[in-house]
């Protein structure tokens with residue numbers, strides 16, 4: 001199966017592009033969704049979270065206190081690494097399971113919508129790495145307007161990520177999302193044509 005990695009900085013438009021690709025018939029595995037799914041009540045990941053960060057984070061209904069976990073895990077790099085050591089392998093395993101399922105269902109190509117694709121070196125496993133690129137100022141504007149983030153918070157989050165130049169350098173294809181959604185859709189259509197031609201061996 002032909003693997004298309006889709007990534008970009010916070011607020012760049014990954015989810016928007018993923019929806020457009022879905023509308024063109026490409027299946028998408030969404031790493032953010034998986035990150036939420038593996039924390040659902042009853043998931044074995046929760047046992048590991050409880051063992052490391054405290055059993056009191058799991059309520060009597062089995063649900064995780066996400067804010068409580070964030071308060072304990074994001075206090076230092078060391079604690080964050082401990083959480084990543086639990087969640088990242090689980091996300092990788094569940095992603096692999098979903099890709100196998102798609103392959104067994106006869107899909108010829110699939111998209112991996114993964115914010116940390118390049119940071120985790122997973123772009124090496126992709127046949128095509130697509131980066132959604134938007135100037136930082138415009139991303140801040142969109143995060144403030146559509147996500148209700150405070151401007152400083154949006155800037156801090158952008159600054160904590162890898163530099164855009166590093167992401168662009170790892171890209172096989174760059175989608176410029178500084179323009180309108182119609183501009184983006186045109187680029188997505190061209191990308192879909194390119195993928196279709198690759199699959200047809202053109």
Ligand code: ATP
Pocket residue numbers: 008009010011012013014015016017115142143146147177178179180181184
């Ligand atoms: P995150 O990193 O938070 O998961 P993302 O990269 O998935 O974000 P989106 O959620 O797709 O980004 O887009 C961020 C916001 O910007 C959304 O509210 C989206 O509707 C809006 N947006 C995306 N592209 C455009 C565009 N070309 N013009 C205007 N708004 C846009």
